[in-house]
Amino acid sequence: MLKALIKTRLQMAxxxxxxxxxxxxxxRLMQALIVVLMVYAAISLAVMFGMFFSSLVQPFSQTGLxxxxxxxxxxxxxxxxxxxxxxxxxxxxxxxxxxDLLLSMPIPPGMILFSRMAVLLFFNFLITLMVLAPAxxxxxxxxxxRFTGWAYFALVxxxxxxxxxxxSSLLGWGLAVISVRLRRKSLVITLLSILLMLGYLAxxxxxxxxxARLVQQGRQIADAFERVLFPAYHLGKAIAEGNGISFLILxxxxxxxxxxxxxxxxxxxxxxxxxNRGAVRTAYVERPLKSSSPVRALIMKELRLFFQNPMYxxxxxxxxxxxxxxxxxxxVQPDLLAxxxxxxxxxxxxxxxxxxxxxxxxxxxxxxxxxSIALEGKSLWIAQSLxxxxxxxxxxxxxxxxxVCLPVVLVSGLALGLVLxxxxxxxxxxxxxxxxxxALMGLIGVFVNLKMPKFDWNTPTEAxxxxxxxxxxxxxxxxxxxxxxxxxxxxxxxxxxxxxFLALYALALLMLGGAARxxxxxxxxRDFLALGG
Amino acid sequence: MLDISHLTKxxxxxxxxxxxxxxxxxxxxxxxxxxNGAGKTTTxxxxxxxxxxxxxxxxxxxxxxxMEPLACKRLLAYIPDNPDLYEFMTGIKxxxxxxxxxxxxxxxxxxxxxxxADMFELTDDLAQMxxxxxxxxxxxxxVISALxxxxxxxxMDEPFTGLDPKASFTxxxxxxxxCNEGGAVFFSTHVLEVAEKLCDKVAIIRRGKLVKSGTMxxxxxxxxxxxxxxxxxxxHA
Numbered sequence: 001m002l003k004a005l006i007k008t009r010l011q012m013a014x015x016x017x018x019x020x021x022x023x024x025x026x027x028r029l030m031q032a033l034i035v036v037l038m039v040y041a042a043i044s045l046a047v048m049f050g051m052f053f054s055s056l057v058q059p060f061s062q063t064g065l066x067x068x069x070x071x072x073x074x075x076x077x078x079x080x081x082x083x084x085x086x087x088x089x090x091x092x093x094x095x096x097x098x099x100d101l102l103l104s105m106p107i108p109p110g111m112i113l114f115s116r117m118a119v120l121l122f123f124n125f126l127i128t129l130m131v132l133a134p135a136x137x138x139x140x141x142x143x144x145x146r147f148t149g150w151a152y153f154a155l156v157x158x159x160x161x162x163x164x165x166x167x168s169s170l171l172g173w174g175l176a177v178i179s180v181r182l183r184r185k186s187l188v189i190t191l192l193s194i195l196l197m198l199g200y201l202a203x204x205x206x207x208x209x210x211x212a213r214l215v216q217q218g219r220q221i222a223d224a225f226e227r228v229l230f231p232a233y234h235l236g237k238a239i240a241e242g243n244g245i246s247f248l249i250l251x252x253x254x255x256x257x258x259x260x261x262x263x264x265x266x267x268x269x270x271x272x273x274x275x276n277r278g279a280v281r282t283a284y285v286e287r288p289l290k291s292s293s294p295v296r297a298l299i300m301k302e303l304r305l306f307f308q309n310p311m312y313x314x315x316x317x318x319x320x321x322x323x324x325x326x327x328x329x330x331x332v333q334p335d336l337l338a339x340x341x342x343x344x345x346x347x348x349x350x351x352x353x354x355x356x357x358x359x360x361x362x363x364x365x366x367x368x369x370x371x372s373i374a375l376e377g378k379s380l381w382i383a384q385s386l387x388x389x390x391x392x393x394x395x396x397x398x399x400x401x402x403x404v405c406l407p408v409v410l411v412s413g414l415a416l417g418l419v420l421x422x423x424x425x426x427x428x429x430x431x432x433x434x435x436x437x438x439a440l441m442g443l444i445g446v447f448v449n450l451k452m453p454k455f456d457w458n459t460p461t462e463a464x465x466x467x468x469x470x471x472x473x474x475x476x477x478x479x480x481x482x483x484x485x486x487x488x489x490x491x492x493x494x495x496x497x498x499x500x501f502l503a504l505y506a507l508a509l510l511m512l513g514g515a516a517r518x519x520x521x522x523x524x525x526r527d528f529l530a531l532g533g
Numbered sequence: 534m535l536d537i538s539h540l541t542k543x544x545x546x547x548x549x550x551x552x553x554x555x556x557x558x559x560x561x562x563x564x565x566x567x568x569n570g571a572g573k574t575t576t577x578x579x580x581x582x583x584x585x586x587x588x589x590x591x592x593x594x595x596x597x598x599x600m601e602p603l604a605c606k607r608l609l610a611y612i613p614d615n616p617d618l619y620e621f622m623t624g625i626k627x628x629x630x631x632x633x634x635x636x637x638x639x640x641x642x643x644x645x646x647x648x649x650a651d652m653f654e655l656t657d658d659l660a661q662m663x664x665x666x667x668x669x670x671x672x673x674x675x676v677i678s679a680l681x682x683x684x685x686x687x688x689m690d691e692p693f694t695g696l697d698p699k700a701s702f703t704x705x706x707x708x709x710x711x712c713n714e715g716g717a718v719f720f721s722t723h724v725l726e727v728a729e730k731l732c733d734k735v736a737i738i739r740r741g742k743l744v745k746s747g748t749m750x751x752x753x754x755x756x757x758x759x760x761x762x763x764x765x766x767x768x769h770a
Binding site: 281282283285286288289290291292293296298300301304305377378379381382384385386387388526530 | 578581582583584585603604606607611613615617618619620621622623624625626629630631632633634635636637638639642643646647656657658659660661
């Protein structure tokens, strides 16, 4: 029974990522593209961790801190697992659409819960591998590693996810409990998630400093690790020294919390999973209703959907948080910029160009419209049966994307211009170009989702995080910014002035956006109606 | 009011609806009966312009659903068998959204929402999120949202499923009221007693083809509708 449940969950995750509509030939091509992208992303992450850890091999091996090296890798893997799965835990464990169906069957609630935690374990195992494998390889290249070391490394990879899942499930449970009781739960969950994410990002942004401190004060930090983070200490000892006792301690530290969390959560699983999601009752008091045009009503509906769902906000709009944070970080830490510019040999007169480019890149990562059709789910019939054209429905999704992005782009672009003391023309470009990129991404997201809709998601998070349309839109967004940038750097830097290049880029974005808008407005009715079968 | 002529819809190799023709006049409550998978929902969705069909024509008050979908949709209201509404809205926001789409004046929408919500006993729950509604409450909200723009044609797929007896009664009254004012109602049902008591005309569909249609008396004769339906099922098996 448990095997069947886990298999079904994994199939759902697989389908969420790889099920694509359209013609068979195109479908295969897109599936292949998604596989390539996922492999590319995994390899990029692994290479990043590999580079980070390879710089630590020599200082740690020379000072006899072999265990600390692996302990550090373990902590990094744990942190990434935790951050990745905390956003997934609450909807996956408690908000799945098949809760009622499964609970009506003769399946113990604990087993349903375990099957969902097992899926988290699976994903965390993959993340652990992406961090620990490059760390181990970087070590083995310079320092011989015994067979027992490799064996314990494999066992640690299997054990570590239990610890991360225990913690993320516990926090997911906490969020679910809060959700039931809170009136403004979306806001609270979003703020908590943003704080957590910003903490992680602050850690990542200080990686160079951390790295330097680790190399300089390795011994002291290792001692602190040994005292405070003893599971990490034993993880390091298990791999570095092939220490069986240490591995057993680590295993206990991983399995015991997992078992306790599972036991605690299964007691309240039914009450949380079946709790009425809008249970905080509000008395209806009749007030004068506001009226608006059909298109405005459609846009407001999209915005409501976006702001009601913290997972949607965080996963699709994360670039906006970076965008707002960028001028603040540069204001607080003005010294941050100089080393980056010198590292990449960027002359100071091109700082405006770089600022506009970074803003465009951030705007391209906002993917609010990419899952917007899929999120209609079973309520798609409403938009299809109302007296509004397919173009109005589709464009309203793109306009909602723009309505969220453009104010942030404006504030951030102006603030960046002030902080960096950019000339007026570059301030204009720092606002105009990311606005155009954001508008284009809004239109492209809808277009891609129309071609790759996915309505049979189990939780909205699947549509937001794992659907093919989101991945494809993300890649298109990257290309929209990276290709012109590469073209300028490699071929046009000597022939075109930066401002002329930016003006031409703005024109190109405008034309692309116009074409995408025309297509959505006038040529997508057939595809939109075909969504219903 | 609603003319379905030679409607054909194919899913892969299977003809879900095969040359179906039904004509519904103003003032008629028209029942649509058939076994599961007979093609009722496909026909209804095609009539509402949410499903493309392969052949045939559907017109509403002379407007083709293919050529003038928006003109048709302004005249009709659709209630699906499963009321999957926008769960991220409150009941009142959902109704106001529908009113915005149909451009109902502010005072009128306020009055209609008040009146229908009272009628269907949903007023106290209008501030709740739709996600907190029971199936029956969602069905009531779907019904109110369908009535809010005073449709000329009401198309419903199994409308009484999930409604409590009082709400069912109110809906039946509303159906009759729409017809009395020159509109029409087209709905599918499995409850033959409801069709027998409520409908002026019925159409019985089997495997996508119309097997019998006409006034209740003509279809039923001296038998009950249930007997006629079962006989037709056996004859065409």
